[in-house]
Amino acid sequence: MEQVTDGLVLREVKVGEADKILTILSPQLGIINASARGSRRLKSKLFSGCGLFCYSEFTLSSGRNTWFVQQATVKRVFHGIGASVGGMALAAYLAELTSLLPLTEKEAPRQMRLLLNSLYLISEQKKPLWQIKAVYELRTMTLNGYMPQLLCCRDCHKYDGDGFLLEYQGGELLCRDCAARENKTPNLDQGSLKALRYICLMEDDQIFSFELKEKSIPFLCRVAEEYTIYQMERPVKSLGFYHSVQ
Ligand SMILES: [Zn+2]
Secondary structure, three states: OEEEEEEEEEEEEEEOOOEEEEEEEEOOOEEEEEEEOOOOOOOOOOOHHHOOOOEEEEEEEEOOOOEEEEEEEEEEOOHHHHHOHHHHHHHHHHHHHHHOOOOOOOOHHHHHHHHHHHHHHHHHOOOOHHHHHHHHHHHHHHHOOOOOEOOOOOOOOOOOOOOEEEEOOOOEEEEHHHHHHOOOOOOEOHHHHHHHHHHHHOOHHHOOOOOOOHHHHHHHHHHHHHHHHHHHOOOOOHHHHHHHOO
């Protein structure tokens, strides 16, 4: 059986002399592994369409346990990703994070658009890396059913103020006073809480359009990352590399 699908190459593992196993995000199939035989040969018709972070139209045939790439036609290459080590490291992290998601057909198309937009912004250097990363993490959690409860304090329903705690377990907000009652301290200032709400609640096409004061950036970045890693319940190995090159 053959299937034609658009797909983004999230990972490539070299096998033997000229083959690769690709991990592909497909809007129709979710995350799949596919063998691209001979694709590392320069003359292979699969060579250009099977590169890392390539967005291609794939013709796949299904084997007993895996897919085989029969054809790959490039639709988009993000050439600028390789221009900086930081950009490359972020793209690798976003791709690995995505490959670990239990995506179904329901979430896969929106996840795909989010990742394509993020790779575009990295490639064209349109937004700072911290912003692309935080938006991707929080939006990915929201898309996959882990949106934190961001309306108000869980205990007293306070909405606004400087100093809120987002609890990773349960994904609930506590104001400074209610957090203190449990001997906990805030991890968000006013600006980062506002940004957090914006990212999780805005329409898809507006999520990257926010400004954040310099002093609030570390709060947003830390909470976005820690909340995401907590919900994933497993390490994302390329995160360490991302931090080592910032
Ligand atoms: Zn409270």
